[in-house]
Amino acid sequence: MAGYKPVAIQTYPVLGEKITQDTLYWNNYKTPVQIKEFGAVSKVDFSSQPPYNYAVTASSRIHIYGRYSQEPIKTFSRFKDTAYCATFRQDGRLLVAGSEDGGVQLFDISGRAPLRQFEGHTKAVHSVDFTADKYHVVSGADDYTVKLWDIPNSQEILTFKEHSDYVRCGCASKLNPDLFVTGSYDHTVKMFDARTNQSVISVEHGQPVESVLLFPSGGLLVSAGGRYVKVWDMLKGGQLLVSLKNHHKTVTCLCLSSSGQRLLSGSLDRKVKVYSTTSYKVVHSFDYTASILSLALAHEDETIVVGMTNGILSVKHRKSEAKKDLVPRRRRPAYRTFIKGKNYMKQQDDILINRPSKKHLELYDRDLKNFRISKALDRVLEPTCSIKTPEVTVSIIKELNRRGVLANALAGRDEKEISRVLNFLIRNLSQPRFAPVLINAAEIIIDIYLPVIGQSPVVDKKFLVLQGLVEKEIDYQRELLETLGMMDMLFATMTRKESTSVLQHNTSDEFLENNKIES
């Protein structure tokens, strides 16, 4: 015959932001650490090698921070003018940076003075990067040129003069040492090949390009400029895959999560948006205090570093995983016990008969199944349940009421137990979704315990609190009704003009209080 049906726990829609695995993931960071820099933070770059230090470019300095340090562990300050775009090499040992005066400088992480200086640009160099073979540097400058430099003999190898405006961003392919991409204020993003001396693909972004990003596979290109983030399929010759317009100010920086599943974009509207790279839908969004200029994610998304126009560097660390319990765990049966017989492959003539899966019942359901009603109520009134999941408690009270045994379950309790019930009522009685059930329970409690009132000061006090709560609620309701009356009058004047029936707005749940509680 049909088995026992567990109590239906009433579920309520979660108000506010929807909880998804993404919100859980991206909210799992500690409160940000704020570090004050000397000027607007134009670039943050993480070293891809342990210990995952990061270089912060702000004003004329480059600071190297350790993962958890609040003070820079190293500073490069030998710039005459503003420094730009300090970038680590893949092995984390060299750092390249451009500057306002048109120089490109290469630093050793351990040294202080620049190893190489590449002179050739006539205007500010806003974008530098290492190519995939580690021996070349690509730079883009405000003199509309893109140059490729050789590190060993610090010579210029190639110059591309295809852009017709400032080149403000660039990125080298991680797979092919000859490919790199630059974005310019002439609204184009161009992909260059060092083996030819011209661009191979050029796409029209439509706005001045502020940031470009190549996917690790090199197949997809993301460009940001204006309010748009655009994704291009490079393997299809630069076809526009999707255009995202989720910011309401210029998008300044782009970044990929370490898994490659999420794309992050920072904007002057003080928001960082997280997109899924499969559907290109926004899955999460962060708020910051100032316009965002730079953004970087550490290895395994351990840290989010955001640089802002007001010179504040915001560093968020991921919360450490739940501590492993030190209590030695009980020895469990070996793995092979569980897979015993499970790995048997079905033969052709075999008929597979599944064992009916055993239904797991909650403890309170087990009590209810055996008609131990008081025990079931006790179980859901325990603080772990009644505070964390009040809807379970309310559902059980409702079920007991449906079975007609709520009075029996509530009766015969001592001071401690009754105050536990009253605590729950005080906490939840005023919630509209629980009110109908709990008011009924409160009535029953008052009926039962009226004769013994005055015997325990603790319980009496709780009753008084409950009474105050009810009075306050009645006042609220009166005010709401007044407001509703006023609104009705406003609507009535509107209907005369339109002469159609008016959509009635749902009034808030009205309480049905009774004066018994006040006894």
Place this chain on the structure above:
Amino acid sequence: MVEEEGIRVVRCGGSELNFRRAVFSADSKYIFCVSGDFIKVYSTATEECVHILQGHRNLVTGIQLNPSNHLQLYSCSVDGTIKLWDYIDGILIKTFRVGCELHALFTLSCAEDSVFVMINKGKPDVFQLASVKLPKSSSQEIEAKELSFVLDYVNQSPKCIAFGNEGEYVAAVRDFYLSVYFFKKKTTTRFTLSSSRNKKHARNNFTCVACHPKEDCIATGHKDGKIRLWRNFDDEKKYTYTCLHWHHDLVMDLAFSVTGSSLLSGGRESVLVEWREAAEKNKEFLPRLGATIEHISVSPAGDLFCTSHSDNKITIIHRNLEASAVIQGLVKDRSIFTGLMIDPRTKALVLNGKPGHLQFYSLQSDKQLYNLDIIQQEYINDSGLIQIELTKAAFGCYGNWLATVEQRQEKETELELQMKIWMYNKKTQGFVLNTKVNMPHEDHITALCFCNAEKSESSTLVTASKDGHFKVWILTDDSDIYKKAVGWTCDFVGSYHKYQATNCCFSEDGSLLAVSFEEIVTIWDSETWELKCTFCQRAGKIRHLCFGRLTCSKYLLGVTENGILCCWNLLSCALEWSTKLNVRVMEPDPNSENIAAITQSSARTNLCHEPRPLYIQKNICREEVLWGVFVPRDVPESFTSEAHQWLNRSQFYFLTKSQSLLTFSTQSPEEKLTPTSKQLLAEESLPTTPFYFLLGKHRQQQQNDKLNEALENELVQLPLTENIPAISELLHTPAHVLPSASFLCSMFVNSLLLSTETKSAEENPDDVDMEEEKESDDSDEENNFTEKIQDTNNTDLEEDIIHQLSKSEEKELKKFRKVDYSWIAAL
């Protein structure tokens, strides 16, 4: 082809199965239960109805196996006859006419020539137990007037009488006393409980009694849930009793197992309790049987129990308390709130079933298809509890969606309301909960309808409520990157001057929605939800509302509480016609422009555009009709006469207050009956080996010669030689597994000769003829039929039975025409 007779009202299934205790056959293969005027024979293994024994002209009130021949069954009826049946073939053997209303039947193995019946003489409440001597005679109808009274003033229910210890005594209970009559001493001893003597409001009335099969021990059940076991009751002073108490509500029935080692009891808790060794500690339970246990019976072989439940169900239970089969009729335990609906997919009738369930009931096979659990909560069966009721349901979009409304109201102000919308899942072939809306309205929902227009791209559902609003719910895409989902959300809330919304209805093309607000009908555009126009007749609240269909789609019909049927024209926005007619039920036919309206005393169908009814049937039944529905026919009929045309495409079913399901039929009673009286025993099928094809057939052929003569006028179909399985089997079977060639030769040659003898086949039915008969499609049924006979070693009787078959059948059918259905009203 159909002969056009007058349209009659016929009952169509849904008969009661739990009226009396079910009876097992001696070998536990069959179970018998009374069902209205019939006795139904079910197979305990397959749950199929094997036979329906028809012959009584009134309610059958008792059945017992013939103690001297366990292949025969006695039955008694309110029509004053006791009939003896051969249940294996479904044949009436004898009829004993007693002459007064019989209310229960008991048989004893020690008194072979007489049976005990309960009769009612004089006052309606006074029942007597009498023994009837059944005279031995060869004729079919025998007068049996020799009555001798045993006990006077007994309870009406047969549960209150039990015979003990091989017929030495009979125990009867009524109110507060137990009386035992000893046949040998011819004395009656009467016992009363000491507590009930003094107290005025004692709750220990006796409710049922059972006697131990071996010892002198009587078990009685009481209203307070106690079971008492009486011993030493032959002495009025020294009697003792022990008490067993588990039930908290009255004990509905008691039964001892065959050996007497355990006692079974059941009641409202829907738990079967087995008391072992008559001890309070030793008890076993079978819980959650679904509904109140009304009767318990035990098979003579001792391997099976069965419980009859108040929801028209018989559960067959193994000795080890494991339910093995469920015979479920139309659940009629409770009032029907949802009305009758048709599932567009299965064409099954859908209505309230078990508590919290929606039942899908096949009208063709008179069988419940399945139950859909809507409320999904543990059902506690206790008097005085306010249960969650399933009040409304509607199918939408060709059966893809189902909307249900459930409510529970404890006090005036505390209404719990929930709307659930279910989606049909093609993979699991069932409905899956899609959306749950808590408190969709602030007051009772009065109507629920889907927009079933063919071209509508979005699904729409409308609910109307007493809170003065109607809400439009639409299907919206709720999917995001994590999952794909659809759900229903509220799209529009409409109201009209704070009147209660009472009905809602979509036009056929889905472009208009009509909502009635008490006396006023409002028409809304379903695209923009603008109020288009209103109709008001000031003739009382609108009770029903429906749009015309097909050519009449410009009309809207409404029925008011004051008994006025109005028809509005939607093009001119004016009243087309109205007529004074107190319509109870109004139902449109989905396949034609007809609308059926049932008034207090008659049913009529209307075409929308004229006030003149198309057809009127008066006096359809004695009680109020609550619900009706048109069921589309699978194959349209072709009635030509005007009065019958409305039944061409659909059939109209309706449900009365006593919850009997009736319909209009034009077929003669014989036609209606033939499919059900078909004798099917599809139980033991031999494996179809090559041997079976050759030898099994040969054997049956010899036995079936006589039967074949009766059927000789049937059309004979000749299969092609290539299609004869015997031949193909013979040719494809390895030689070493075949019987000897000499044995096969004659048969093989005969089967080859078949095709040449086509013309003579009808004239002289011989062996060959039989052979081909066997190869036609219905051969399986026949085979099993004959094998059954052989199993029971009744081969000698066989000829007689077959001769009787045609005669007696004819007779039964003639009688059936005269059957009065008045007993339905008496229920």
